[in-house]
Amino acid sequence: MQILGISANNPFSQKTFADSIQLPFPLLSDFPALKTIKSYGGLSQELALTVAQRWFFLIDLQGIVRGQWRGTTTDVFPSEPILKVAREIAEKR
Amino acid sequence: MAAFGIVALMTALNAPAAERPGLAELLKALNVSGYPSVMQPPEFSGFTADGQRVSLAGLSRRVVLLNFWATWCLECRSEMPAFERLHREFSVQGLAIVGINAREGTSTIREYAKELALTFPLILDPSGKINSTYGVIGLPTTFLIGRNGRPIALAIGPREWSGKPARALIQALLAESAALKGTR
Numbered sequence: 051m052q053i054l055g056i057s058a059n060n061p062f063s064q065k066t067f068a069d070s071i072q073l074p075f076p077l078l079s080d081f082p083a084l085k086t087i088k089s090y091g092g093l094s095q096e097l098a099l100t101v102a103q104r105w106f107f108l109i110d111l112q113g114i115v116r117g118q119w120r121g122t123t124t125d126v127f128p129s130e131p132i133l134k135v136a137r138e139i140a141e142k143r
Numbered sequence: 144m145a146a147f148g149i150v151a152l153m154t155a156l157n158a159p160a161a162e163r164p165g166l167a168e169l170l171k172a173l174n175v176s177g178y179p180s181v182m183q184p185p186e187f188s189g190f191t192a193d194g195q196r197v198s199l200a201g202l203s204r205r206v207v208l209l210n211f212w213a214t215w216c217l218e219c220r221s222e223m224p225a226f227e228r229l230h231r232e233f234s235v236q237g238l239a240i241v242g243i244n245a246r247e248g249t250s251t252i253r254e255y256a257k258e259l260a261l262t263f264p265l266i267l268d269p270s271g272k273i274n275s276t277y278g279v280i281g282l283p284t285t286f287l288i289g290r291n292g293r294p295i296a297l298a299i300g301p302r303e304w305s306g307k308p309a310r311a312l313i314q315a316l317l318a319e320s321a322a323l324k325g326t327r
Contacts, residue, residue: 062182062294063278069176070280070299098270 051136056080058087058102091120108132110139166295169315172308175287175296184209184286184294185276189243189266192253197241197264199288205239206316207288211274213245214255216282218301223259225305229313230263236317237290241266245274245282289316 053075057064061079068077080086080102087093091105104121117135121127170177188198199207210226212219230240242265244252252265268274277286285304287296295316303309 059278060185060276062185063276065178065182066278066284066297066299067280069297070278070284098272099275 054078056086056090056102058084058093058100106132108135108139111143166312166315169308169312170296173296173298173302173312175298175302175312177296178294180293182294183292184288187243187266187273187276189268189273191264191266192249192256195264197266199292202239202241203292204290205237206290206313207286208238208240208313209243209277209286209288210240211243211245211277211279211282211284213282214247214251219283220259222283222285222301222304223261225303225309226263227259227261228305229310233313233317234263238313238317240264243268243273243277245279246271287312287316290319 055073055075055077057077057079058081059067059079060081064077064079067073078086084093084100084102087102090107091103093100094103095101104127106117106119106121106127107115108117110116116139117132119127119131167177184199186199188196188200190196208226208229210219210222212223214220226240226242229238234240240263242261242263244265245268247267248269249267252267255261256265266273277284281299283298283301285298285302286294287298289295296312
């Protein structure tokens with residue numbers, strides 16, 4: 051299972067952020083075109099910043115979206131619902 | 144032969160920090176991370192408390208030490224005397240030390256600079272735009288940018304900036320002057 055983070059930030063700022071919290075998975079920058087973010091969850095405006103809406107997508111080995119979840123607050127999103135679907139996919143293989 | 148030598152030197156100086164001969168060891172000694180070659184530090188422009196405009200573009204061909212700080216940050220305060228010493232010693236050789244404050248007022252910054260006798264520019268960032276563009280989420284955070292405009296090092300948290308490893312890294316970057324002239 052590969053975890054990828056995608057945000058509207060530039061790659062330089064993503065490195066600062068990733069190093070700051072020692073992030074163990076890659077971050078992809080969709081800046082400046084924001085095409086991927088627009089085609090998935092969409093954008094929102096926070097103060098003067100354009101940011102990606104907080105969505106989680108689970109894509110299987112065939113490229114099919116098998117689940118999507120929306121994080122509506124800045125709280126840590128529980129990983130269990132995502133892991134549950136991921137385990138179901140793994141068991142069926 | 145001579146042409147090959149120049150090409151080899153330019154290739155080495157434009158290589159990612161971690162690939163430059165000796166640079167990886169200097170970064171490791173200071174406990175800072177390097178950058179891949181494709182990255183560019185974002186342009187910024189701001190004003191000091193005295194109204195002096197400072198921009199990254201205006202620091203062309205200089206080694207830039209960019210420190211993000213705030214007056215309430217105790218670890219930032221401990222770094223400031225070292226930055227001032229580096230500024231006084233190396234600015235003539237091409238080192239530009241720039242402090243970027245986060246969301247504090249002009250008088251607060253002016254008093255802080257007076258108290259610590261700081262003479263290098265301290266930029267105001269009232270909206271936090273520069274902090275955000277650089278991805279800064281904790282203070283202090285410090286960036287080192289080479290004469291060719293490429294990012295060299297990132298330090299999350301405080302470092303001994305007047306210690307041997309920091310001085311060796313800065314002196315190595317300052318020594319790159321001739322070959323990199325005109326690349327930014």
